[in-house]
Amino acid sequence: MAPSTNPASMSTARSESSRLIDNGFVRVTGAFAIGVGLVLLAIAFSVGKEAVPAMQKFGLGFLVTSRWSVNDEVFGALTQIYGTIVTSLIALLIAIPIGVGVALFLSEDYLPDRVKQPIVFLIELLAAIPSVVYGLWGIFVLIPLLRPFGIWLNSTFGWFPLFSTAPAGPGIYAAGIILSIMILPIIAAISRDALVAVPSELRQAAYGLGATRWEAIFQVILPAAFSGIVGGIMLALGRAMGETMAVTMVIGNSNTVNVSLLAQGSTVASLLANQFAEASGLQVASLLYAAFILFGLTLIVNVLAEFIVRRFSLKL
Structure with missing residues (x-):
C-alpha cells in the first residue's frame, strides 16, 4: 500500500525552506x-594613515598653497584641487545636456529599434575605450583641432579672465x-x-x-x-574627478593656478601619476594627503547629490 502524503505537512515544509532561503x-x-x-x-583609513606626516606638517x-617643491620639502595642493574641480565642471557642463538629450532621443519612439540599438551600442562602447587612447587622441587630434x-x-x-x-x-x-x-556614455546610458x-x-x-510631447517630457x-x-x-x-591618464596627457601639468581656461594646469590624479613612482619621504605623505582630499571631495559631491535628490522627491 502506497504511503499517504499530507498536503498540509508538504506546504509547511515548503514554507519553512522558503523562509530559510529568504533569511539566508x-x-x-x-x-x-x-x-x-x-x-x-579601510581604503580611507589606510590612505589617511600614510598621509598623517604631511597633515601634521602642513595642516x-x-x-591653500600652490607651491610644490621636492627639494625644499614644501608641498601644497591648491593648483591640483583647482584643476580637478574646474576640469570636472567643464566636463559636466558639456556632457550633461548632450547626455540627457541623447537619452531622451533614444528613450522616446523617434527611431525604429533596428536603428536605435546600434546607436545605443556605439554610445556604450565609448565607455570601454582605454583612457590612454583618449589621451593620445587628445594630443594628436583634439588639441590641434581646438588650437x-x-x-x-x-x-x-x-580681456575676459577666462x-x-x-x-x-x-x-x-x-x-x-x-x-x-x-563621461558622456555614463550619463547617457x-x-x-x-x-x-x-x-x-x-x-x-x-x-x-492634453499635454504635448514636450510638455509631457519636461513636466512629467x-x-x-x-x-x-x-x-x-x-x-x-x-x-571625471578621478581620471588619470588622459588628463595627464592633455592638461600640461603646470603647477600654477590660473583662472584662464586656456592655460595649462594640473589635477590631483595627474599629480599622483607623475610623481608617485619616484616619490620618497614626505613627498609620499603629501601625495597621499592630496589623494585623501580627492577622496573627501568625491564624498562631499555624493552627499550633496543625495540631498538634492531627497529635496526634489519631497517636492514631487
Whole structure:
C-alpha cells in the first residue's frame, strides 16, 4: 500500500525552506553591503594613515598653497584641487545636456529599434575605450583641432579672465573636453535606463490631460526620472574627478593656478601619476594627503547629490 502524503505537512515544509532561503539571502546580501562599506572605510583609513606626516606638517595650509617643491620639502595642493574641480565642471557642463538629450532621443519612439540599438551600442562602447587612447587622441587630434578656436577666443575675448592666456596646446579646456567625452556614455546610458523605467501610465495620463510631447517630457517624464539621472551624473563626476591618464596627457601639468581656461594646469590624479613612482619621504605623505582630499571631495559631491535628490522627491 502506497504511503499517504499530507498536503498540509508538504506546504509547511515548503514554507519553512522558503523562509530559510529568504533569511539566508537577506543575511548574505546584508553581509555584502556591510563588506562594501568596510572596504571603503579601510581604503580611507589606510590612505589617511600614510598621509598623517604631511597633515601634521602642513595642516589645512596644504589646501591653500600652490607651491610644490621636492627639494625644499614644501608641498601644497591648491593648483591640483583647482584643476580637478574646474576640469570636472567643464566636463559636466558639456556632457550633461548632450547626455540627457541623447537619452531622451533614444528613450522616446523617434527611431525604429533596428536603428536605435546600434546607436545605443556605439554610445556604450565609448565607455570601454582605454583612457590612454583618449589621451593620445587628445594630443594628436583634439588639441590641434581646438588650437585655432583657442587663439580666436584669446584674441577676441582676451580681456575676459577666462580667456586671458594664449593657448600653448595642452591646457585645462582640452582636459575638460576630453573628460566630457569620457563621461558622456555614463550619463547617457544611466539616464536612458531611468527614462525607460518611467511607467507608461504617466505618459498616457499626461497626454490624456492634453499635454504635448514636450510638455509631457519636461513636466512629467524628466521629474519622474530625476533621481536616476542625478545618480548617473554623480557617477560621471566621480569618473571625471578621478581620471588619470588622459588628463595627464592633455592638461600640461603646470603647477600654477590660473583662472584662464586656456592655460595649462594640473589635477590631483595627474599629480599622483607623475610623481608617485619616484616619490620618497614626505613627498609620499603629501601625495597621499592630496589623494585623501580627492577622496573627501568625491564624498562631499555624493552627499550633496543625495540631498538634492531627497529635496526634489519631497517636492514631487
